[in-house]
Amino acid sequence: MKYLLKSLPTFLVFLLVFLFLTQRLSFGISQDECKQKAENNELGDDAQVCLDLFNQSLQSVSSQRVSLESEVKRFNTAILITSTNILTTAKQIDSLEKEINSLDNKIGQLDVSLNQVSVILES
Numbered sequence: 001m002k003y004l005l006k007s008l009p010t011f012l013v014f015l016l017v018f019l020f021l022t023q024r025l026s027f028g029i030s031q032d033e034c035k036q037k038a039e040n041n042e043l044g045d046d047a048q049v050c051l052d053l054f055n056q057s058l059q060s061v062s063s064q065r066v067s068l069e070s071e072v073k074r075f076n077t078a079i080l081i082t083s084t085n086i087l088t089t090a091k092q093i094d095s096l097e098k099e100i101n102s103l104d105n106k107i108g109q110l111d112v113s114l115n116q117v118s119v120i121l122e123s
Contacts, residue, residue: 031057 034050 029053 029049031050031053034053037044038050
């Protein structure tokens with residue numbers, strides 16, 4: 001047990017160095033450099049790193065496509081909602097126009113009736 005406790009700091013140091021080096025190696029080349037090396041068939045040892053970079057880029061583009069598709073669907077839904085609201089408002093306007101015409105006719109009839117009552121009362 002004492003041996004494990006003594007060797008633990010050494011192990012942690014080696015682990016940190018290993019992680020640091022692998023991270024440095026994985027980010028040691030850019031996607032543009034990978035693209036250039038791939039076009040010139042000069043990938044060599046960087047092939048896996050470049051493959052990982054290209055896969056990350058593909059995933060990013062795919063997620064962007066999904067986001068764009070969802071935005072398009074959201075906009076289409078908003079358009080449908082607006083169109084439905086426009087149709088509902090148009091129906092309400094038609095109904096109100098009919099009601100206004102009906103009230104206009106009734107007012108006209110009342111005006112004629114009042115004129116007749118006035119004529120009768122004046123005689």
